[in-house]
Amino acid sequence: MRKALNKHGLKAIQPRSFVPKTTDSRHPYPISPNLLLERALPSRPDQVWVGDITYIPLCSGDYAYLAVWMDLYSRKIIGWHLDDNMKEELIIRAFKKALMNRIVTAELIIHSDRGGQYAGNKFRKLLDARKLQQSMSRADNPYDNAFMESCFSRFKTELMQDGAFDNLQDAHTEIFEYIEMYYNTKRRHSSLNYECPNNFEKNYYFYIT
Helix, strand or coil: CHHHHHHCCCCCCEECCCCCCCCCCCCCCCCCCCCCCCCCCCCCCCCEEEEEEEEEEECCCCEEEEEEEEECCCCCEEEEEEECCCCHHHHHHHHHHHHHHCCCCCCCEEEECCCHHHHCHHHHHHHHHCCCEEEECCCCCHHHHHHHHHHHHHHHHHHHCCEEECCHHHHHHHHHHHHHHHHCCCCCEHHHCCECHHHHHHHHHHHHC
């Protein structure tokens, strides 16, 4: 794995210790039900998108925050945004990037944890405008969003190695290269018949046409 990352210009970084909290469900907004319980995995792209936020340590001692939306069928990262805060706008910007690249219908389920960013009025208005269904994990149950937890675990193991980036721009550059030039286009998944997310989606559309 290290050789593959080095081939694409991804570099090793130094270890850190403190872990900030990225989910705060103590907010006044309503909580959406978990629509994925006892539901089969998606059979095509754009049936379920899952989202989450993770912290990105910087050498200065500060943190950046990465919001990601992933298509649950192909495990493709379809929208992401990095910033120096984790306000509601962070997930909205990532979500709007995803919308630019996909064709969505009212059947699409948008799943996340119960954090205030996902429950906020601006984000819910964005979902309502497209008649999208919102789903949230149950309280104190990380397994309800296990696919995103697994995605971030691989991301930090393969790219960050429990380390820190020089600054926000450095983090953005490295994350862009990892997601757009490696994860979506080259990284094979055992759950995708050892295809990368892009090829897995291409195969789906090839066989249905």
